[in-house]
Amino acid sequence: MTPDESPAVQERITRQILANLRPVSPLPRTGILVAILLLIAAGIVAAGAWRQGTAGVRAESGSQSLVVLSLLAVALVAGAMLTAGWMVPAARYSASPAAALTAIVLSLLISIGLLFRHESAPNFLDRGIICSSIGMAYSSSAALLSVLILRRAAWLSPVALGTATGMYAGLTAMTVQEIYCPILSIEHIAAFHLGTVLSSALIGTILGLIVPHGLQQMKQIMKTKASGIQNRQRR
Amino acid sequence: MTLYQQADAVATTVLIAAVGPALLRYFLYHCRDREEAADFLQETWLRIHRVRHTYRPGESVLSWIYAIARHVRVDGYRKKRRLESHEHATDILPESACLPGLAHPGLTDFATLVAELPSAQREIITMLKVSGMSLEEVAQATRSSVGSVKQKAHRAYEKLRALKGKSGSQRGVQSGRDQRDDT
Numbered sequence: 001m002t003p004d005e006s007p008a009v010q011e012r013i014t015r016q017i018l019a020n021l022r023p024v025s026p027l028p029r030t031g032i033l034v035a036i037l038l039l040i041a042a043g044i045v046a047a048g049a050w051r052q053g054t055a056g057v058r059a060e061s062g063s064q065s066l067v068v069l070s071l072l073a074v075a076l077v078a079g080a081m082l083t084a085g086w087m088v089p090a091a092r093y094s095a096s097p098a099a100a101l102t103a104i105v106l107s108l109l110i111s112i113g114l115l116f117r118h119e120s121a122p123n124f125l126d127r128g129i130i131c132s133s134i135g136m137a138y139s140s141s142a143a144l145l146s147v148l149i150l151r152r153a154a155w156l157s158p159v160a161l162g163t164a165t166g167m168y169a170g171l172t173a174m175t176v177q178e179i180y181c182p183i184l185s186i187e188h189i190a191a192f193h194l195g196t197v198l199s200s201a202l203i204g205t206i207l208g209l210i211v212p213h214g215l216q217q218m219k220q221i222m223k224t225k226a227s228g229i230q231n232r233q234r235r
Numbered sequence: 236m237t238l239y240q241q242a243d244a245v246a247t248t249v250l251i252a253a254v255g256p257a258l259l260r261y262f263l264y265h266c267r268d269r270e271e272a273a274d275f276l277q278e279t280w281l282r283i284h285r286v287r288h289t290y291r292p293g294e295s296v297l298s299w300i301y302a303i304a305r306h307v308r309v310d311g312y313r314k315k316r317r318l319e320s321h322e323h324a325t326d327i328l329p330e331s332a333c334l335p336g337l338a339h340p341g342l343t344d345f346a347t348l349v350a351e352l353p354s355a356q357r358e359i360i361t362m363l364k365v366s367g368m369s370l371e372e373v374a375q376a377t378r379s380s381v382g383s384v385k386q387k388a389h390r391a392y393e394k395l396r397a398l399k400g401k402s403g404s405q406r407g408v409q410s411g412r413d414q415r416d417d418t
Contacts (some may be wrong), residue, residue: 009273010255013280014248023242024288088289089302090375154286156306 027152030084030091037080040145041172048138048176055182064115065178071111072175075104079168083146086161087153097163101201104167105194108174112189119185128192131181135196139166139173143200159208166204170197236296240287251280254297257366258304264349264361265308279307297368298375305358305376348398356391359384 027033057065078100085094121127146165153161177193238246258279262272282303290299349357362373370388374381 009259009276010251013255013277014251016277017247017251017280017284018244020284021242021244021247024240026237026240026291027289029291088291088299089286089306090295090298090378092375094378152288154289154303156282156286156303 027088030081030088033084033087033149034077034080036149037083037146037168038076040142040148041076041080041168041175044138044142044145044172045175045179047141049179052134052176052180054179056178056180059182059184060178064184067111067115068108068178069175071108072171072178075108076168076171076175078104079164079171082164083150083161083168086157086164087150089154089156097160097167097201101163101167101197104171105197108194108197109190112186112194116184116186116189118187119183121183121185121188124185124188127183128188131177131183131188132192132196132199134180135173135177135193136199137173138176139169139196139200142172143169143204155212158212159205162204162206162208162211163201164204166201166207167197169204170200173197173200236287236290236299237292240290254300255280258300260365261301261304261358261361262308264346264357264365265354271311275304275307275311278311279304282307295372295375297366298372301362301366301368301372301376302378348395351398352391352394356387356394359387360391360395363388 057069060068082095082097082100085091086097143165146169150161150165155161173196174193177196181188181193183189236250239250255276259272259276262275262279263269266272266275279300283300286303290296349360352360358377359373362368362376363370368376370381370384374384377384
């Protein structure tokens with residue numbers, strides 16, 4: 001079949017599409033999507049500060065909180081832009097989420113290494129697990145709220161979109177942790193604050209891998225069941 | 236495209252008729268068989284229809300459509316690989332129905348030459364030369380930089396030139412033999 005022999009295929013496609021033609025409203029511009037994602041992050045951070053307190057910022061020196069929170073703000077904008085970019089096909093600004101995650105984690109790690117020192121912290125693991133679970137709760141909230149926007153995404157690259165969303169949610173949670181957590185040990189911040197970003201991104205990637213396959217399988221099961229019911233009704 | 240989003244039947248038909256043949260050619264240059272190319276075309280249009288709300292007026296339609304087509308092709312390839320990994324051949328079959336250089340019998344010399352290129356270069360040449368997209372549009376559709384597209388296109392042109400020269404010299408030898416046979 002050369003393109004000249006294709007009218008039959010074209011006609012079939014046209015018929016299929018015309019049969020399901022309904023008006024749709026286009027997705028808002030990338031800037032608006034980024035702004036909504038940042039508003040969600042700001043809301044989560046404000047709720048976290050209100051609920052958990054601001055002991056972390058009070059314990060840190062001015063330069064420590066200024067550098068870390070500014071870096072997190074820049075990373076959050078990058079994360080929101082990346083998420084919005086992977087929502088549509090052929091977006092103008094869409095770096096690889098893995099590369100962006102590496103760059104963000106490395107820059108945060110360097111700044112933490114330069115700003116914080118080793119401090120002997122009793123119950124390192126227990127306190128870390130509590131801090132991490134609070135972080136993951138805020139990360140899940142950010143991810144769940146971002147579904148309000150993500151449900152209209154094209155989902156062409158679910159893994160990339162999952163990683164980007166996970167990273168954005170993890171960065172939101174890390175901001176909350178930086179504000180409330182008074183433990184200033186470098187090991188704690190690197191393992192349990194930065195760890196939240198990495199775990200969230202990993203969970204996003206895994207969900208991006210699993211969910212589309214699960215949905216496809218569910219659709220196939222539904223189709224098989226529906227055709228079985230139709231066959232029984234015919235008999 | 237905007238009229239298609241507003242459910243205008245005439246605009247939709249015009250869009251499918253305008254882009255369809257170039258999309259089919261894009262798939263034909265990448266697939267081994269024609270039925271598969273037609274299936275990819277149909278799947279692409281169904282996906283375009285499903286995600287038509289993600290096109291924003293004012294942006295390049297071709298980049299948007301080809302980005303979707305590219306995903307359909309890659310997904311199809313992965314699915315095929317997955318199926319092939321679960322299949323066990325009971326008979327020894329030839330690797331391909333056609334020789335690599337004659338992947339699409341009946342197609343033009345261009346198609347035969349393009350079939351010799353690596354997949355990434357073939358994709359870029361098809362988008363640039365068959366679909367008439369600009370470097371920026373190709374970069375957007377493939378989520379890469381303009382520089383990378385330029386580099387791949389340059390390498391593809393060099394390879395095509397070499398292939399063209401080879402096939403030209405082979406034809407020259409053949410026509411020389413024919414002349415000698417005639418005399």
